[in-house]
Structures are given as structure tokens and as C-alpha cells.
Amino acid sequence: MTEVGIVAFGAYVPRLRLKRAAVVAANSWYAPGLRAHGKGERAMANWDEDAVTMAVEAARDCLTGIDRGTVSSLLLASSTAPFADRQNAGIVKEALAMSDDIATADLSGSQRAGLSAMVQGLAVAAANGVTVLAIGSDKRKARPASEAELVQGDAAAAVLLGPGGGVAKLLASHSVSADFVDHFRAAGEAADYEWEARWVRDEGYAGLAPRAIHGVLAKAGIEADAVDAFILPAPRGVAQAMSRRCGIRPEAVRDDLGQSVGHSGVAHPLLMLVHALERATPGQRILVAGFGNGCEAVLFEVTDAIASLPRRRAVTGWLARRREEVNYLKLLAFSGHLELETGMRAEFDQKQPLTALWRQRRAVLGLVGGRDPRTGEVQFPKSDIPLGGNLDAVGTLEDHPMAELPARILSFTADNLTYSPDPPCWYGLIDFEGGGRMNVEFCDAEPEDVAVGREMRMMFRVKAFDRQRQFIRYFWKAAPAEREA
Numbered sequence: 001m002t003e004v005g006i007v008a009f010g011a012y013v014p015r016l017r018l019k020r021a022a023v024v025a026a027n028s029w030y031a032p033g034l035r036a037h038g039k040g041e042r043a044m045a046n047w048d049e050d051a052v053t054m055a056v057e058a059a060r061d062c063l064t065g066i067d068r069g070t071v072s073s074l075l076l077a078s079s080t081a082p083f084a085d086r087q088n089a090g091i092v093k094e095a096l097a098m099s100d101d102i103a104t105a106d107l108s109g110s111q112r113a114g115l116s117a118m119v120q121g122l123a124v125a126a127a128n129g130v131t132v133l134a135i136g137s138d139k140r141k142a143r144p145a146s147e148a149e150l151v152q153g154d155a156a157a158a159v160l161l162g163p164g165g166g167v168a169k170l171l172a173s174h175s176v177s178a179d180f181v182d183h184f185r186a187a188g189e190a191a192d193y194e195w196e197a198r199w200v201r202d203e204g205y206a207g208l209a210p211r212a213i214h215g216v217l218a219k220a221g222i223e224a225d226a227v228d229a230f231i232l233p234a235p236r237g238v239a240q241a242m243s244r245r246c247g248i249r250p251e252a253v254r255d256d257l258g259q260s261v262g263h264s265g266v267a268h269p270l271l272m273l274v275h276a277l278e279r280a281t282p283g284q285r286i287l288v289a290g291f292g293n294g295c296e297a298v299l300f301e302v303t304d305a306i307a308s309l310p311r312r313r314a315v316t317g318w319l320a321r322r323r324e325e326v327n328y329l330k331l332l333a334f335s336g337h338l339e340l341e342t343g344m345r346a347e348f349d350q351k352q353p354l355t356a357l358w359r360q361r362r363a364v365l366g367l368v369g370g371r372d373p374r375t376g377e378v379q380f381p382k383s384d385i386p387l388g389g390n391l392d393a394v395g396t397l398e399d400h401p402m403a404e405l406p407a408r409i410l411s412f413t414a415d416n417l418t419y420s421p422d423p424p425c426w427y428g429l430i431d432f433e434g435g436g437r438m439n440v441e442f443c444d445a446e447p448e449d450v451a452v453g454r455e456m457r458m459m460f461r462v463k464a465f466d467r468q469r470q471f472i473r474y475f476w477k478a479a480p481a482e483r484e485a
Contacts, residue, residue: 002126002127002129002163003126003162003163003164003165003169003170004122004125004161004162004164004166004169004170005161005162005164005165005166005167005168005169005170005300006159006160006161006166006167006277006300006305007066007131007160007161007162007164007166007167008062008063008064008065008066008160008166008167008309008312009062009157009158009159009160009167009273009277009312009314010058010059010060010061010062010064010157010312010313010314011058011062011155011156011157011158011235011270011271011275011313011314011315011318012054012055012057012058012061012137012156012318013154013155013173013261013270013315013318013319014043014045014046014049014054014154014155014157014320015046015270015321015322015323015444016043016044016045016046016175016323016325016330017041017042017043017044017260017322017323017325018041018042018044018325018326018328018330018331018414019035019041019255019324019325020038020040020041020150021038021039021041022039022041022152022325022326022327022328022412023149023328024037024150025328026142026328027145027396028328030145030269031081031145032115032145033312033466034145034150037147037150037151037285038150039185039258039259040258040260040326041155041203041260042059042093042150042151042152042258042261042262043155043255043260043261044154044230044264044325044330044331044333045139045154045243045246045427046058046333046334046422046443047333047334047421047422047462048421048422048443048445048461048463048477049154049461049462049481050080050082050092050139050472051078051080051082051088051137051138051156052076052082052088052092052095052127052137052457052474053083053461053462053474054135054137054154054155054156054267055076055078055088055092055135056092056095056096056137056460057459057460058135058137058156058157058158058267058341059074059133059135059158059313060096060403060404061097061312061313061317061318061348062133062135062159062160062312063096063160063206064310064311064312065310066160068096068097068098069098069099069389070131071098071102071131071132071133071149071160071407071461072102072103072128072131072132073092073102073103073104073105073121073124073130073131073132073133074089074092074096074098074102074103074104074132074133074135075089075104075105075106075107075117075132075133075134075135075226075297076088076089076092076104076105076107076135076137077106077107077108077109077113077114077117077134077135077136077137078109078113078136078137078138078209078267079108079109079113079138079140079185079265080138080139080141080256080477081106081108082472083263083472084448087104087105087106087446088106088233089104089105089106090104091365091474092104092135094361094362094365094366095365095366095403095460095474096206096279096366097362097366097368097401097403099154099165100300100445101360102364107120108266109290109293110292110293110294111265111266111291111293112266112269112290112291112292112293112294112295112296113136113266113267113271113292113327114135114136114157114266114267114268114270114290115136115269115288115290115296115298116175116290116291116296117134117135117136118134118159118161118270118298119173119175119296119298119329120132120134121159121161122161124299124443125161125162125163126139126163126170127230128145128375129371130162130163131160131161131162131163132160132161132162133158133159133160134158134159134161134270135156135157135270136158136266136267136268136269136270136271137154137156137157137266137267138154138155138156138264138265138266139154139270140152140154140219140264140265140311141191141335141336141337142191142192143191144332144337144401146191147194148191148192148194149331150262150355151258151262151263152262152264152265152281153261153263153264154262154264154272155261155264155267155268156264156267156271157270157271157273157274157315158274159270159273159274165210165303165305166303166305167277167298167302167306167309168277168280168300168301168302168303168306169219169285169301169303169304169306170298170299170345171222171297171300171301172216172217172219172220172287173216173219173296173297173298173299174212174215174218174219174296174297175212175294175295175296175297176208176212176215176294176295177293177294178206178208178293178294178297179293180203180204180208180293180294180326180457181195181293182194182195182196182204182349182430185414189299189476190344193453194482197235199410200235201235201238201334204291205234205238205241205242205291206242206245206279208243208271208290208291208294208295209232209234209242209289209291209295209297210242210245210246210249210475211295211400212289212294212295212296212297213242213248213287213289213295213297213437214244214296216287216297216298216299217246217287217299219280220299222280222285222299223247224232224246224247224248225247225248225249226285227248227249227252227278227285227287227299227410228252228284228285228286229252229254229280229285229287230243230248230252230253230254230287231254231258231269231272231273231276231286231287232287232288232289232291233263233268233269233272233291233403234254234256235292236258239253239256240253248287250460254275254276255275256270256272257271257272257275257315258368260319261319264432269288269289269290269296271315272288273286273288274310274315275290275314275315275316276288276303277302277306277312277314278315278316278340280300280302280306281302281306282303282304282306282307283301283302284302285299285300285301285302286299286300286302287299287300288300291398295343302443311385312390320346323444323446326376330422333421334421335423342405342419343419345379345417345418345419346355346419349466349468350464350465350467350468350471351466351468351469351471352466352471352473354443360381361385362380362382362387362399363380363381364461364474364475365474365475366401366403367380367401367402367458367476368382368399368400368401368465369381369382369400369402369436370382370383370386370397370398370399370400370403371397371398371399371400371435372386372388372396372397372398373392373396373398374391374393374396375388375462376435378400378402378432378434378435378436379397380402380436380437380438382397382399382400383397384397398402399481400436402432402436402458403435403460403476404458405432405434405436405457405458406432406433406455406456406481407431407432407433407438407455407456407457407478408430408433408453408454408455408456409428409429409430409431409450409451409452409453409456409478410428410429410437410453411428411429412426412427412428412429412432412450412452413426413427413428414447414450415427425441426441426442426443426445426450427439427440427441427442427472428440428442428450440477440478441463441475441477441478442456442477442478442479443459443461443477443478443479444479444482445479445480446469449480450480454480454481455480455481456478456480456481457478457479457480457481458476458477458478458479458481459476459477460474460475460476461474461475461476461477462474463475
């Protein structure tokens with residue numbers, strides 16, 4: 001088989017971190033037993049973040065310093081993708097301003113779908129000598145006052161896979177597939193139904209995970225004690241128990257990010273893998289396993305190329321971009337459990353003309369403007385007629401991607417009258433480096449972060465929900481850039 005591996009990696013963790021103690025305190029009258037899960041915090045997506053927007057950010061992080069034109073396939077794994085019959089991977093592809101001539105696909109149906117996407121991507125890369133971007137992203141919805149509400153978190157992670165050793169070469173992979181139902185979510189339901197934890201641990205993890213782990217080690221011809229990093233997202237203590245059972249050294253078991261992020265579902269094996277790669281050294285062997293209707297196990301060996309990978313935020317960088325949140329009601333409102341009075345100002349039609357979206361998709365989803373090659377002037381949106389210079393020309397503007405360009409605030413407003421799910425509504429005029437101005441909404445903004453001249457970074461977010469037709473409109477917003485790691 002052609003040698004393949006991980007070429008690059010990236011992640012995204014939402015800025016809001018909800019203190020679990022606040023959730024426990026609010027529910028103590030009803031469910032005092034939740035105190036056992038009251039330590040730490042969980043990542044909480046804002047109202048305008050979902051599995052698609054988080055996937056875009058993880059992919060941007062992963063593709064730092066890499067020509068996006070080299071990617072031939074994009075796989076998006078999620079159990080909470082916003083569209084059931086519209087390819088969510090296609091939205092991510094448009095936001096990344098990639099060519100139409102690539103393959104895209106959604107994967108779902110199991111918590112190991114993220115790792116399955118990576119395994120499928122590695123197989124495609126090996127067979128065809130191409131580069132594949134695999135992303136896992138989840139914004140899970142748990143019932144209020146449940147254990148799941150506390151232990152889950154929102155996040156995304158991405159790996160770029162390709163021929164050659166990359167930064168971590170594939171040694172082997174092994175899959176065990178079984179219809180073991182530890183939890184399920186029927187079509188149309190918002191939250192999972194969980195089965196008894198001890199049975200899941202003793203019959204599920206203990207029965208299936210060792211088979212996958214022993215299988216991948218046998219294929220690679222490597223002893224268990226040669227594993228330097230062992231990753232198995234699982235309830236507390238399970239990864240340690242599986243390491244003992246399989247002969248993996250206790251010190252190889254990696255931080256499950258439970259105290260800082262929470263379990264991010266489909267994304268979590270990839271998120272922990274990215275976290276391990278951040279601090280990996282050449283020669284280390286990383287075994288990552290993903291449980292869900294069976295178990296997937298993949299073994300990598302880190303190469304010398306890890307030292308020359310361009311700097312990226314990865315998990316550590318996004319964890320540092322943190323704002324503590326203690327308002328439990330925000331979680332309920334942002335996840336749709338709490339319906340607040342929106343007022344008359346929210347009563348306007350949010351319909352997205354699909355014909356206009358198709359014709360303007362590179363501007364709306366990709367934030368691609370136009371640049372006049374003769375004058376250097378930038379226009380957004382791009383038009384057939386250059387606006388400056390009184391030049392007699394039609395269709396001469398070249399594409400000018402603006403999503404990765406830094407911008408600075410020229411003017412701003414914090415509007416408490418306009419409807420926003422998270423008031424006030426911040427917006428203003430920004431000036432892009434190299435030319436081009438735009439009046440745009442801000443996201444992740446606080447009063448101390450917003451000032452004239454402050455550098456901003458564009459982020460792909462939900463623009464509005466069309467409640468009448470259940471459609472989501474996406475666009476780009478500007479976030480303060482100073483919080484970047």
C-alpha cells in the first residue's frame with residue numbers, strides 16, 4: 001500500500017466556556033445528583049455557531065499555510081449537521097472558497113463517524129495519491145438537567161490526509177463493527193436516549209475496544225507497550241481500564257479534555273488526536289480509537305516533518321481564546337430549549353432567495369470579492385462593471401478572496417434595539433488590508449474589545465434562521481483578533 005499520513009491538522013473550540021457549577025446550582029432543586037459532574041467547564045457554541053460553522057473554522061486552522069487548490073476531497077462527519085437533505089460538506093467547501101471540481105460527502109449515524117471519515121480519507125489518499133480533508137464537528141443537544149448536558153461540549157477538528165509520511169504516517173487501522181446500542185436518537189428527535197452506564201462500560205467498551213486495539217497493533221506488528229499516546233474518548237476511567245487490559249503503559253493515556261471542553265461527540269477522537277499532535281515529537285506512536293456501534297482504531301508514527309509544520313491555533317490556541325460564562329439560561333436559549341420573547345423587531349421575513357444564493361454563492365458563502373488588476377481597487381460584492389477609474393471594461397475583475405484578510409474597524413455600533421439572540425447587536429464598517437470596505441456584523445465581541453482601529457478576523461457564522469421554512473442563512477462576521485493565541 002502507498003504510504004499515507006496526516007499532512008496537517010487543526011481544531012476549533014467555541015469561545016464561550018460554561019461553568020458546570022452554574023448548571024448544577026440552577027438544577028440542584030431538581031437533580032442534586034448532578035453535583036458529581038460539577039467541576040470544570042464545557043465549551044458552548046454561541047447562537048450563531050453550529051456543526052457547519054465550527055467545521056469551517058477547524059478546516060481553516062488545518063489548512064494554515066497550505067494551498068487549498070491541492071485538496072481533492074472534503075469529508076464532513078457530524079451527528080448534528082443542520083441539514084438532513086442538503087450536503088453540509090458542500091457548504092463548508094463553499095465557505096473555504098474551494099474549486100467546484102472536488103468531491104464532498106457527509107458522514108453520520110455513529111459517534112465514531114469522525115474517525116471513520118479519517119480512515120476513509122486515508123484509503124482514498126492511498127489508492128489515488130490525492131489529498132483529502134476530513135472534519136469532525138458536533139453541537140449536541142442534551143435535555144436540561146441531564147448528565148449529558150454537563151459532560152458534553154461543542155467543538156470541531158480537522159486532519160488533512162495525503163500520500164507520503166506527512167507529519168504522522170499511518171502504520172495500520174482496524175475496524176470492529178457491531179450494532180451495540182449504548183444510546184440512540186430517532187429521526188426527528190433532538191436529544192439522545194442513553195442506556196445504563198455500567199452495562200455500556202462492561203459490555204460495550206470492554207468487549208469491543210480491545211478487539212479494535214489488538215487488531216490494529218497486530219496489523220502494524222507493534223507491541224502495546226510501544227504506544228506513546230493512547231486516545232479513547234470514553235466515560236471517566238474507561239480509557240485507563242482499556243489501556244491496562246491491552247498492555248498499554250498508563251502514562252500513554254492522554255487528557256480527554258473533559259474538564260475544559262467536554263465530550264464533543266463525533267469530533268472528539270480527532271480533537272484529542274490534534275491535541276496529541278501539537279506536542280508530539282518524531283518517532284512517537286499515537287493510537288487513536290473511536291467507539292460507537294463498534295470501534296475504530298488507527299495507529300500513527302510521528303515523523304520529522306512535525307517540526308516544520310506552520311504554526312496554527314490547534315486545540316491549545318483555541319482553548320486560550322476563552323470567555324467564562326456563568327449564565328445557564330444562555331445555554332438553554334442558544335440550544336432551543338428556552339423560547340424567549342423576541343418582540344416585534346424580530347418579526348420580519350428571513351427568506352433566502354435560493355436563486356440569488358446560487359448566483360452569488362462565492363460572495364455570500366466564500367466572501368470572494370473582485371479586484372481590478374489595472375487599478376488594484378477592490379470591490380465587494382464583485383460586479384461585472386468596475387466601479388472606479390471610469391474605465392470602459394466589462395468582466396475584467398479577478399477573484400479576490402477576503403475571508404483570510406485582516407481588517408480594522410472604521411466605525412461601530414452596539415445596538416440594543418435591533419433584535420439579536422445575544423444582545424447587543426454589534427456591527428460596523430471595517431477596512432480590509434489591501435483594499436475593500438464592508439458594513440458587517442461583529443461576533444464574539446465585548447465592549448472592551450471593540451474600538452476604532454482594532455484588528456478584526458472574519459469568521460463564518462449563522463446570519464439568520466428562516467423559521468417559516470426552516471432554512472439557515474450563513475455569512476461572514478468580524479471578530480476581535482486580539483484574542484488569538
